[in-house]
Amino acid sequence: MQVSVESIGNLERRVILSLPAGDVEAQIGNRLREIAHTVRIKGFRPGKVPTKVVEQRYGGQVRAEILDGLLREGLGKAVRENELNVVGAPQMMPGEDAAEGELKYVASVELAPDFGELDMSKLEVVRHTAEVTDADVERMLENLRQQRASWTQVTRAAKAGDLVNLETSSTVDGTRMPAEGVERTSTVLGSAAIYPEVESAIAGMQPGEEKTLDVTLPADWHAAQFAGKTIASTFKLLDVAEQVLPEVDAAFIRSFGVKSGDLEQFKADIRSNLERELKGALMNRLRREVGEQLATVYKDVELPPRLVESEAQALMANAAEQARRQGQQLAAAPEAFQEAARKRVLVALLVGEVARRNDLRLEPERLNETMRLIASTYEQPQQVIDLYRNDPQLMQGLQNRVMEEQVTDWIAERAQHTEKALSFQEAINQ
Numbered sequence: 001m002q003v004s005v006e007s008i009g010n011l012e013r014r015v016i017l018s019l020p021a022g023d024v025e026a027q028i029g030n031r032l033r034e035i036a037h038t039v040r041i042k043g044f045r046p047g048k049v050p051t052k053v054v055e056q057r058y059g060g061q062v063r064a065e066i067l068d069g070l071l072r073e074g075l076g077k078a079v080r081e082n083e084l085n086v087v088g089a090p091q092m093m094p095g096e097d098a099a100e101g102e103l104k105y106v107a108s109v110e111l112a113p114d115f116g117e118l119d120m121s122k123l124e125v126v127r128h129t130a131e132v133t134d135a136d137v138e139r140m141l142e143n144l145r146q147q148r149a150s151w152t153q154v155t156r157a158a159k160a161g162d163l164v165n166l167e168t169s170s171t172v173d174g175t176r177m178p179a180e181g182v183e184r185t186s187t188v189l190g191s192a193a194i195y196p197e198v199e200s201a202i203a204g205m206q207p208g209e210e211k212t213l214d215v216t217l218p219a220d221w222h223a224a225q226f227a228g229k230t231i232a233s234t235f236k237l238l239d240v241a242e243q244v245l246p247e248v249d250a251a252f253i254r255s256f257g258v259k260s261g262d263l264e265q266f267k268a269d270i271r272s273n274l275e276r277e278l279k280g281a282l283m284n285r286l287r288r289e290v291g292e293q294l295a296t297v298y299k300d301v302e303l304p305p306r307l308v309e310s311e312a313q314a315l316m317a318n319a320a321e322q323a324r325r326q327g328q329q330l331a332a333a334p335e336a337f338q339e340a341a342r343k344r345v346l347v348a349l350l351v352g353e354v355a356r357r358n359d360l361r362l363e364p365e366r367l368n369e370t371m372r373l374i375a376s377t378y379e380q381p382q383q384v385i386d387l388y389r390n391d392p393q394l395m396q397g398l399q400n401r402v403m404e405e406q407v408t409d410w411i412a413e414r415a416q417h418t419e420k421a422l423s424f425q426e427a428i429n430q
Contacts, residue, residue, distance in 0.1 A: 001070065003078045008108075011304045013084060015107040016095060017074045024067060024103060031062050067103075075107050085112040087349065088307040110304035112349055118357060123293040123415035128285045130427035132274045140270050141248065144256070151241035157204050158240045160190040164202060165238040170215075172231040182236075202237060210236040222328055257379065274424065276373050281428040283405055290408050291347040293415065303345055312341035351407045360407055367402045374398075 002018040036054045037047050044053070071092060079086055086109045095104030151163050158164050167182040187193045189203060201213050212234045221227040246252050250261030258266045315337040320330040354360070371388055375381035388394050 001074045003074050005078055005082050005084075010302060011111045011113060013082075013109050013111065015075055015078045015090075015109060017071055017078075017105045017107065018095075018098070019070060019074075019103045019105075021101050021103050024070065027066050027070075028059070028063050031066060032058065035062070071105055071107070075109075079109070084109065086110070087112045087304055088310065091306075110306055112353065113301050113303060115298060115301060115350065115353055118350075118354060120354070120411050120414040121416065122297055123290070123411065125286070125289045125293055125412050125415040125417040127289070127412060127417045127419050128282055128422050128427060129419055130278055130282065130422045130424055132271055132278060132424055136274055136424040137267050137270050140274060141267070144270075145245045145248065145252075146243070148246050148252070148255070149243045150246075152244050153239055153241045155207065156240065157206050158189060158202055158237060160203060161188065161243060163188050163241040163243070166202075167236040167238060168233065170231045170233045172217075172226055172229050184238075198233060198235065202235070205237045207237055207239050210234065222326075273377075276376070278424060278427055279373075281430065283408070284430060285427070286412055287404070287408050290411050290415070291343070294347050294350045294411075295343045298346060298350060301346065303342060303349070308338070308341050308345050311345050312337040315341055315344075351404055351411075354411060355403065355407050358410070360403075360410060362399055362403050363406060366406065367399060370402050370405075371398060 001020075004016045006014040006016070008014050032051060032054050035058055036049050036051055039049055039054060039058075040046055041049050041053065041057070044050075075090060075092075078084070088110050091108040093106050093108075095106045098104035154162075163186060165184065165186045167184055169182050170177050185194075187199075189199055192199075195215050197213060197215055201211055205211065212232055214230050215233050216230045217226055217228060219228045248263065248266075253261045253263060253266045256266065256269075258269060312334060316330070316332070316334055319332065319337070323330040371385055372381070374388075375384035378384045388398060
């Protein structure tokens with residue numbers, strides 16, 4: 001195989017790969033003959049399948065596999081010999097003007113930029129701190145009680161915290177919704193699940209009472225034809241139920257997996273869970289802090305355009321999926337994601353370069369600790385650990401996450417930094 005490399009810009013190289021067609025066909029033939037010795041095809045005895053039949057069934061697959069392997073080998077050799085710091089996936093295309101008896105392919109690869117000196121002391125990072133207090137534990141205990149709360153119907157007027165069942169209808173521009181009948185809905189007053197004006201109007205109503213209220217819809221209302229308009233909303237209060245919280249007794253505690261039913265053990269488990277959540281939240285804040293600083297200091301660095309475009313497409317796809325789940329359509333154009341994509345690519349390349357230059361390696365202890373922390377949130381932790389260890393894709397994602405956290409810590413330690421204390425609630429509100 002003949003390989004040559006051409007420069008087509010600061011961050012792009014064209015690798016030309018030329019293969020003798022005869023050598024490729026010979027490898028394909030050898031592989032098909034190997035398959036013929038072992039393959040089982042109905043109507044033929046083992047080892048007696050005609051080569052033509054094997055070629056018809058497996059020829060395309062074998063050709064693709066062998067050609068892919070040869071091209072990968074040639075490209076890898078070119079990258080090593082020319083010391084190319086390739087980022088992203090190469091684009092492989094059939095080449096033009098191939099000579100007779102020759103197969104020619106052209107791979108376009110993008111390179112990491114030259115960042116020059118990487119002086120992390122230029123960065124000014126705010127490192128947030130927080131701790132789990134007894135009040136945080138008690139607040140979470142109260143949240144758990146509310147999750148297990150029951151509702152008891154009452155005959156009094158509705159008030160904040162009550163669960164109310166409603167019949168509703170509305171009219172806008174002469175159009176009634178629904179066209180016939182009413183819609184039934186329920187909400188907890190004070191949860192902000194419906195308009196504040198409507199919640200305020202319901203408070204104090206008796207079961208069976210009905211009201212009509214004018215409500216102005218937001219400008220970004222999901223039904224564009226009604227956005228910003230005022231509707232006449234009619235709602236009838238069907239019934240009211242008040243919340244009944246369970247006692248924090250042994251049965252309640254055991255329902256959360258604490259077999260002893262002991263309150264102090266339950267609180268200790270709650271504290272451990274909150275500390276794990278806090279640790280993750282503080283790391284996310286630190287990653288954002290470091291990322292913003294890196295993006296600012298190195299904002300003028302040229303980036304591989306195809307890599308940025310690929311990231312922008314991924315961001316747009318994620319945004320479109322989130323919009324779809326909310327019953328909406330994404331209105332933003334691809335250009336809207338370019339700046340965010342550029343920042344993400346820049347930070348990712350910088351983190352990788354910092355790790356490479358400083359020979360930072362993945363710490364097995366930190367990887368195992370993170371895996372155990374993730375697993376501890378499930379009922380069968382060992383099954384989760386086994387899942388990670390047996391799934392290369394899951395494990396690779398976890399390794400990338402842990403490595404990024406390691407590099408983030410390394411950078412933050414060398415940057416100029418100040419500490420800012422937060423409460424637990426402030427810290428976890430991203």
